[in-house]
Amino acid sequence: xxxxxxxxxxxxxxxxVFIGALLIASSFVLFINVVARYxxxxxxxxxxxxxxxxxxxxxxxGSSLAARKGAHISVDVLWRxxxxxxxxxxxxxxVDALCVLFSLFLVVYGWDLVAQAREFGQVTASxxxxxxxxxxxxxxxxxxxxxxxxQHLFAEVAGRAANSSLExxx
Amino acid sequence: MTSVFFASLVVLxxxxxxxxxxxxxxxxxxxxxxxxxxLAIITERLFAGLDKFSLMAIPFFILTGNxxxxxxxxxxxxxxxxxxxxxxTGGLGITAVCSSMFFGAISGSSPATVVAVGSVLxxxxxxGGYGQPFSIGVLIASGSLGxxxxxxxxxxxxxxxxxxxxxxxxxxxxGAGVAYGxxxxxxxxxxxxxxxxxxxxxxxWSAVGKALVDASWGLGVPLVVLGGxxxxxxxxxxxxxxxxxxxxxxxxxxxxxxxxxxxxxxILDSASATAQIMIILAAASVLSWYLTANGLAVETTxxxxxxxxxPVMILMLINAAVLIAGMFIDAASIMVILGPLLYxxxxxxxxxxxxxxxxxxVNGAIxxxxxxxxxxxxxxxxxxxxxxxxxVRGSFPFIFIGIVGLxxxxxxxxxxxxxPHQVYQGL
Numbered sequence: 231x232x233x234x235x236x237x238x239x240x241x242x243x244x245x246x247v248f249i250g251a252l253l254i255a256s257s258f259v260l261f262i263n264v265v266a267r268y269x270x271x272x273x274x275x276x277x278x279x280x281x282x283x284x285x286x287x288x289x290x291x292g293s294s295l296a297a298r299k300g301a302h303i304s305v306d307v308l309w310r311x312x313x314x315x316x317x318x319x320x321x322x323x324x325v326d327a328l329c330v331l332f333s334l335f336l337v338v339y340g341w342d343l344v345a346q347a348r349e350f351g352q353v354t355a356s357x358x359x360x361x362x363x364x365x366x367x368x369x370x371x372x373x374x375x376x377x378x379x380x381q382h383l384f385a386e387v388a389g390r391a392a393n394s395s396l397e398x399x400x
Numbered sequence: 401m402t403s404v405f406f407a408s409l410v411v412l413x414x415x416x417x418x419x420x421x422x423x424x425x426x427x428x429x430x431x432x433x434x435x436x437x438x439l440a441i442i443t444e445r446l447f448a449g450l451d452k453f454s455l456m457a458i459p460f461f462i463l464t465g466n467x468x469x470x471x472x473x474x475x476x477x478x479x480x481x482x483x484x485x486x487x488x489t490g491g492l493g494i495t496a497v498c499s500s501m502f503f504g505a506i507s508g509s510s511p512a513t514v515v516a517v518g519s520v521l522x523x524x525x526x527x528g529g530y531g532q533p534f535s536i537g538v539l540i541a542s543g544s545l546g547x548x549x550x551x552x553x554x555x556x557x558x559x560x561x562x563x564x565x566x567x568x569x570x571x572x573x574x575g576a577g578v579a580y581g582x583x584x585x586x587x588x589x590x591x592x593x594x595x596x597x598x599x600x601x602x603x604x605w606s607a608v609g610k611a612l613v614d615a616s617w618g619l620g621v622p623l624v625v626l627g628g629x630x631x632x633x634x635x636x637x638x639x640x641x642x643x644x645x646x647x648x649x650x651x652x653x654x655x656x657x658x659x660x661x662x663x664x665x666x667i668l669d670s671a672s673a674t675a676q677i678m679i680i681l682a683a684a685s686v687l688s689w690y691l692t693a694n695g696l697a698v699e700t701t702x703x704x705x706x707x708x709x710x711p712v713m714i715l716m717l718i719n720a721a722v723l724i725a726g727m728f729i730d731a732a733s734i735m736v737i738l739g740p741l742l743y744x745x746x747x748x749x750x751x752x753x754x755x756x757x758x759x760x761x762v763n764g765a766i767x768x769x770x771x772x773x774x775x776x777x778x779x780x781x782x783x784x785x786x787x788x789x790x791x792v793r794g795s796f797p798f799i800f801i802g803i804v805g806l807x808x809x810x811x812x813x814x815x816x817x818x819x820p821h822q823v824y825q826g827l
Binding site: 246247249250252253254256257258260261263264268278281282283285286288289290291292293295296297299301302303304305306307308309321324325328329332335336339340342343346364365368 | 412413414415416417418419420421422424425428438439440442443444446447450451453456459460463633634637638641642644645648664667668670671672674675676677678679680682728729730733772773
């Protein structure tokens with residue numbers, strides 16, 4: 231359990247640093263592009279594209295992080311109404327199970343997309359990098375999300391004790 | 401298969417599945433039963449929905465607002481607002497509204513505005529003789545100005561789902577925000593007069609100059625953003641990125657209240673907050689693809705139009721529907737789900753798409769503090785000793801005032817449209 235907790239915390243750190251770096255790096259790329267356009271009468275056509283792909287990766291990896299923290303935006307009327315009622319746990323478990331399923335859907339069909347782009351050798355408009363390197367964010371994000379939702383599901387089934395130990399590790 | 405689609409949409413939403421899963425899974429379920437089309441369309445739309453130029457300003461505006469509020473700007477803005485408007489009856493209440501307007505011009509988010517302004521002003525309001533419900537109410541209600549005064553994430557979302565110009569929406573938000581905020585100010589004066597709240601000290605005008613200089617670094621953000629966009633110096637996205645670098649510079653080297661590590665934490669939090677919003681926008685493009693491909697969009701529009709052919713009535717119906725939706729879900733999600741449909745309805749009855757965007761945004765703003773699930777109500781607990789029940793009680797008079805503001809903005813288009821007409825001659 232402790233090893234798993236450590237791995238979990240490490241993964242979370244890596245994800246955090248990854249998305250934070252993407253966000254701040256794309257701010258700088260855009261800023262430098264504006265400066266270059268006015269200061270040096272020159273601009274990089276690839277800046278806009280690079281930032282767009284950075285944000286795509288940031289969103290999918292960030293979604294895994296949000297799943298880890300239970301921070302995804304949802305309509306939580308029913309959860310609040312149920313409070314500590316035992317039915318709440320049934321509800322939480324079934325929602326987590328659905329989320330795991332759908333995350334796996336993202337892995338399978340996201341991979342389809344990647345395979346297609348590779349088969350046709352599609353490249354991006356100005357950077358000329360393979361398109362699948364960007365689309366890969368979907369299956370990777372999906373896999374990480376499946377892991378996080380499964381983790382939450384497990385914690386809920388195992389009861390409050392396991393849940394709180396996971397909380398501490400985070 | 402329409403019934404499967406709507407049923408799974410409603411059931412999944414109600415049991416609390418994350419909204420972005422709901423939107424794409426409902427489409428997936430319906431497509432799977434229909435057969436024929438490859439399910440990879442869903443991931444394809446998910447990617448295409450995110451890989452959109454118009455949405456790219458969102459992460460940077462979120463980051464700018466957060467950097468500025470942790471960096472020490474909010475205290476300076478409140479101080480300035482208080483010096484300017486604090487001298488009249490109800491001055492401290494008006495200060496709250498006014499500070500929220502200033503802060504809204506830097507941040508595009510409503511809960512962030514409540515926290516930034518409220519944490520500074522809440523103790524002063526109580527000390528100044530305002531009742532607790534009023535103090536909470538004025539803060540959570542005027543915090544909603546954060547999404548009306550540009551920049552606004554909700555407006556960017558509307559622009560992305562309808563194709564309306566972000567720049568035009570932003571500038572229309574200025575007039576609408578001032579009109580909406582003015583309604584709150586009038587109520588503040590009435591409240592203070594009615595309850596004999598003492599006036600604050602009258603500060604010398606010389607102090608104003610000093611406060612203005614002190615806050616000017618922060619007020620530079622709207623200048624950079626709006627000025628830059630309208631002068632055609634850069635796109636809204638570039639404006640947002642430039643203001644990130646600017647606010648990073650101001651927080652790290654001018655105000656110097658937070659360490660670089662704390663600013664890095666802010667960047668991480670903003671990235672995470674962005675992901676939560678933008679994944680929903682990606683899923684929304686799955687939904688709107690499905691609605692259009694099946695002709696459901698047209699059917700829903702027709703159904704709404706069949707209720708009445710009077711534009712005044714239709715606008716009232718739109719407002720009522722969005723107000724109710726706003727009690728349960730946040731403004732950006734409403735824009736995502738209802739935006740494209742209401743846009744079509746608005747086109748049919750001849751409402752200007754920019755004006756409609758402003759109406760929907762003001763609606764969403766009211767929803768931010770409407771019970772039971774307005775986000776600002778929950779944020780209020782971070783202001784100090786405030787329970788959810790107290791926040792709800794405080795919100796009531798302001799909901800009525802907000803609706804008055806909404807009616808004015810809805811039926812007097814000039815408030816929103818005058819400025820954009822001046823700036824964009826061809827509009």
